[in-house]
Amino acid sequence: MAKLVILNQGMTGRTFELNVDRTTVGRVEDNTFQIADASVSSRHAEIFLQGSELLVRDLNSTNGTFINGEKISESVLKLGQTLRFGQVELKIDDGQPLSASAPAPAPVSAPAPTPSSAKPPVDATLVIPRGVSLNALEQSGVRPSSGFDTNAAFSKKTNKANKYFIIGGILVGLIIVGLIVFLIKQAGGSSR
Secondary structure (H helix, E strand, O other): OOEEEEOOOOOOOOEEEOOOOEEEEEOOOOOOEEOOOOOOOOOOEEEEEEOOEEEEEEOOOOOOEEEOOEEEOEEEEOOOOEEEEOOEEEEEEOOOOOOOOOOOOOOOOOOOOOHHHOOOOOOOOOOOOOOOOHHHHHHHOOOOOOOOOOOHHHOOOOOHHHHHHHHHHHHHHHHHHHHHHHHHHHHHHHOO
16 A cells, blocks of 8 residues: 655654545645645645556645656656655655665665675665755755745735835825815914
């Protein structure tokens, strides 16, 4: 049975088994698969189980849905690909042990195992703690998240309606003051 495994630190290893035809993914509780992360929209995406294929459809999320770093609106997810909702990365696990003919790639910094220390195959997921420098990411061969620090989706937006409201209020105030001055002059002129 296929399942999604979260790769982000703090949620590493959290899984969700894809055992229904339609799975909704999002930040709020009424989703089939809830991911409580600020970069995930309340109703972010849906995943359809169609035979042996997984179809991922973005639900017009704020921060997008990506497969292997490519933004998608709808696409088939295949084994070995990385799925990302906002800033939360996941991989698909089909529940099958790694075969001897296709061993998992070892992390760049890991030494080759010796025959005396043979261990069962291990997941080659590289967990990167927060605060890692860009140089450390480039040396490890892991591609940094695109535009994490300069994401325009989180930039402060200006509100033109407030500016127009303030300008309109000032103009109305000036007109009222002008009318009061005009009426006082008229009242003063007619009392003579």
